[in-house]
Amino acid sequence: MQMDRSEWLLLAGGLLIALGGFLLPSWMVSIATSAFATALVVQGVVLLIRAGLVSFGQGLFFGIGGYAAGMSNRFLGVTEVFGMLALGLVVAVALAMVLGLLVSRYREIFFAMLTLAFSMIAYGVLVKSRALGSTDGFGIDTWHILGWTPPDGYGQLSLFLLTVTIGSIVAVLLHRYRRSALGLACEAIRENEVRVEYMGISQRLVLYINYVIAAAVGALGGSLHALAIGHVDPGMTYWTTSGEFVFIALLAGSGHVAAPFIAAVLFALVRTYAVELIPNAWQMGLGITLLLIILFLPGGIWSLFTRLRRATS
């Protein structure tokens, strides 16, 4: 497998962040873990945006990943983290393969509304499920990574390392996907769908595959997030959660696979400091800061780097 410069950089960045986990204060480690997990879901949203589609229902796969991990842990006694992740992945991909048949026919607001509707159906079902704790959700107890149980006090750090590892691998794979014929066809569809059809590419098949891949990374993010928080509840599939993913995707921009990770950490940090500094109006502080970023960087955070590169060259 030939690795290009970006991929080496992604892996090196992942390694650096993983090593940083040993130096960072523990509150930062736990914020970064859930932010990176969120970033995986955002990667899916960005994939869809690259194909010209905005999903307001990515919370569906986020929730499926979380609940698959939680339910397999609680009801099936699965304690192996990779087992929990795999189950979420399988369920989400299976569901996306069915839903994808329908949603890949739709564009623009119709796609947005349809994805929103599916995630809200999941929300409604979860809220009515007594055995799953309704809106209160339930906790995830004990888990181990490949049979290894982290010693007391190192649970968050090991989840951080796991998330960074998975995040780096997914980033490399997505980077490849974006440059593959399939990934490039997505961009072409966004620009001119009819022309893509004339070139002999089935736009439905391309969008279908793209949707399933977005669902898969969403479920991975959901499972990792649920493990980091130690609790799942139907709020994961609520539309405001999906809206947050779209917002982070806009903040990141679709320029590079590394951008969603940076944007998700920035979002989490801005929010936690807003809660600390203005406890009575933190939503306003968060909103204004993010609005300013979007105003001054309309192409997302990644445009900072491209600008810098242009300025130096």
Added chain:
Amino acid sequence: MKAHKSLSRWTRGVTTAGSALALAAAGLAGMTATASAEEDTFRVGVVAFLSGNASGPFGIPARNAAEVVIEGINNGDLPAPYDTAGLNGLTIDPVYIDENGGTSQQVEEFRNLVERRDVDAVVGYTSSGNCLAIGPVAEELEMLTIAFDCGTPRLFEEVESPQYLFRTGLDATADNIGAVRYLQDTRPDVTRIAGIQQNYAWGQDSWRDFQAALDTLMPDTEIVAEQMPQIFQGNYGSEISALQTARPEIVHSSFWGGDMEAFVTQANARGLLDTATALLTTGESAFYRFEDRAPDGTILGGRGPYGVFAPDNALNRWFTDAYVEAHGEQPSYPSHKMAQALLGLKHAADNAGAEAGTKPDRDAIIETLRGASFESVSGTVRMDRADGHQAVQDMVYGEYHYDSSEGPRLENVIHYEAECVTAPEGEDPVEWIEAGFPGVDCE
């Protein structure tokens, strides 16, 4: 052209540097906040809804109460046994955090409180979902955490052998057993019962417990209608019509806050409450707001001896006066529950055996609070369930009456002993109800 280009690069540079500086400043502020945690203060994280739908009825009254009680403790203004200043002589330094934003944000903020803000204890949480998510994290981080308001009966099922997590208020099961006992005592002849609950965990749990207790204590009754509208729906026209056609005598509701007030107002205007009596398990929070919108005889609960149901003791007199003076309104049940949690913390810190003026060991505070019996604004609180981590108290219900010149008042107030509304240690509450309350005599 060239000048313009360099200028725009310059402005870009400034905005980039500006945002970097802003972030760095925020980071610095966080670090200084950690550094300022000193030995002569006791830092308490206070978590309550400061925004969102639950802030008006619960969060703001609770935060107001925390301000009043913390200031009172710091100045040594409280009556005995809390007449010493501070927690074991240490000034309380509160950190207020908004409970709004969902469970994952609350878990992150809880970790921040412990690891970045360096708190010595956390008091808070109204939402059951947040309590369930925070409980295991509190145990993991070994942080003394007092849940002041959340009502889920599952809390100490999920946190099986608690060390660091306490709850100084009652669970929702006690509310609903108390409600049925009140019906049995004041309206033994009713048979037609209806219910309207918000369709989420709180409403579903409340309705399950109420029905179970009804089956055991009043087997002749029949559920003639049940409605489960969305939470925060606001308009209950169709639900009220559906209830009306079933002609109930009692309408049980666990609605809270704005939903509860909206339901009562609409049901009263539509005539449902002319023929049926509303039984509102959290009705107390609107006691001073109903005026003539709730008919006389409406049955109110306050989730225990809190708010207007609180007893007339020196602590409550001090608290009510101080609260009214500071905030210009009467404290409601969430205020009393917050005050109770803080008094429990003071009791434990003062009696933990540390030399006055020094910070007691966290384990010593926990040992003191476990199984403790302490005086509160609601009378004596016994930490007598879940290995001494869960409070038991009387349950109180009464009838609302309103007079336009004299204001609202309560009639037919009945107290039910703690043992009659709370399952014995180690027993599943629903099984205990269905088995006919074995082990207690409350007739």
